[in-house]
Amino acid sequence: MQASPVVSLVVPFYNEGAAVEAFFETIASTLASINTVAFEIVCIDDGSKDDTLIRLLAASRSDPRVKIIELSRNFGKEAALTAGLDAAVGDAVIPMDADLQDPPGLIIKMIEKWRLGADVVLARRIDRHSDSIAKRGTANLFYKIHNRVSHVEIPNNVGDFRLMNRASVDALKLLPERQRFMKGMFAWIGFRTEVLDYTRPARAAGSSKFTGWKLWNFALEGFTSFSSVPLRIWTYIGSFSTLLTLVYLIFIVTRTLIYGIDVPGYASLLVSILFFGSLQLLSVGILGEYIGRIYTESKQRPVYIVRQIYGGSREP
Known part of the structure; x- marks a missing residue:
């Protein structure tokens, strides 16, 4: 008999100790309802200064599907995401955030579209009421300017939360740049893509690590990475x-x-x-x-x- 395909969840953590238990409780109940594939959960501790790693280790002892990649220091979310993609061995990979703003309930819908032939399944936010007015406005402005000046169009209101098949993950791993703008890299590789719309909920715990200054530098990274x-x-x-x-x-x-x-x-x-x-x-x-x-x-x-x-x- 053919073995069930494996889906890897890639989840970066940085000072998310307060959210670890809630994340694994929600993920466990979601994955229990999916019996068509096997799962591994690749957690990346990006140099956390709180008890994130201790809580992740406790989760790994109770769930053998959990693999933890501890980085030597804080390298940033893009680097942590890259580490998770490199370590994932699944036939499909789903990067997602630990704050549960990427709803785990979409995983089963992503897998369904993947099994029907999609190479990449994007999760697109249609309602960002959990974000501030300023953040929503600057995000929309970024997408408009970036897509006008860049030769690679980034889908509006699509973050890192997506499903990618093994071929698209292997293609992404071929890109050698050190300063990585993952949204642009995801879009650059192409592949047959489907879209799922969802409403973005509030964070389950903790606070965003992206300050206004970091978001500005992130936007500059996007402009200079994919446009001259x-x-x-x-x-x-x-x-x-x-x-x-x-x-x-x-x-x-x-x-x-x-x-x-x-x-x-x-x-x-x-x-x-x-x-x-x-x-x-x-x-x-x-x-x-x-x-x-x-x-x-x-x-x-x-x-x-x-x-x-x-x-x-x-x-x-």
């Missing part, structure tokens, strides 16, 4: 500024030849210097973002470092 348009824009701005300067030069020379030398205006000169100086600093900053990425990639440091693996065949 910010660089190209400054080519056009420079060309337009040069044209305006040439027109103004012709005007000044012509006026001087006709009316003679005029006393130069201090205010207009100061404004011009400050304006173009600011443009130059801004353009240098954008260049710096891309040069910084080249510098980081050239060092070829690993995306993450594993301190210890618990559970499965690697139980110490």
Whole structure:
């Protein structure tokens, strides 16, 4: 008889000690209702400073399906997600958050669509009432700008919560970049995709680790990872500024030849210097973002470092 397919749940944890029990209780009841596949639960402790790892170890002792990847320090969610995808052995992989804002009840629907032939099944949020108005607005703005300037379109209101078959996971693992923008990488690999809509609930416990500053830097990472348009824009701005300067030069020379030398205006000169100086600093900053990425990639440091693996065949 053919063995049942295995589905791997990949769950990053960072200072989520208060949410561990609730997560496993909910997941256990959800998985108990699915008997068509086997499961493994790959938990990544991303350098937590609370008792997250202790609680994960307790969960692994009571559930042999739980595998824990302990990273040597906090590398960030993108790196932790990469570590989980590398460790997952399932025929399909489902990354999800530990705060239960990614509803486990969708797992069975994802598996159904996968068994019907979908390579990737996306979970799309249709109601984000649990997020603040500012967060909803900035998220919508990010998707609009990113999809306009990037050659890879990211589905609106789709996070990391999705099902990917083994072929799509293996394709994702071929991407070698160190600074990883997973939403863009998920979209870049393509594959036959289905979408499931859901309403995003509030967090079961804890608080979001993404501050406004981190979200801004995350957005910059997205723009610079999958688009060179910010660089190209400054080519056009420079060309337009040069044209305006040439027109103004012709005007000044012509006026001087006709009316003679005029006393130069201090205010207009100061404004011009400050304006173009600011443009130059801004353009240098954008260049710096891309040069910084080249510098980081050239060092070829690993995306993450594993301190210890618990559970499965690697139980110490």
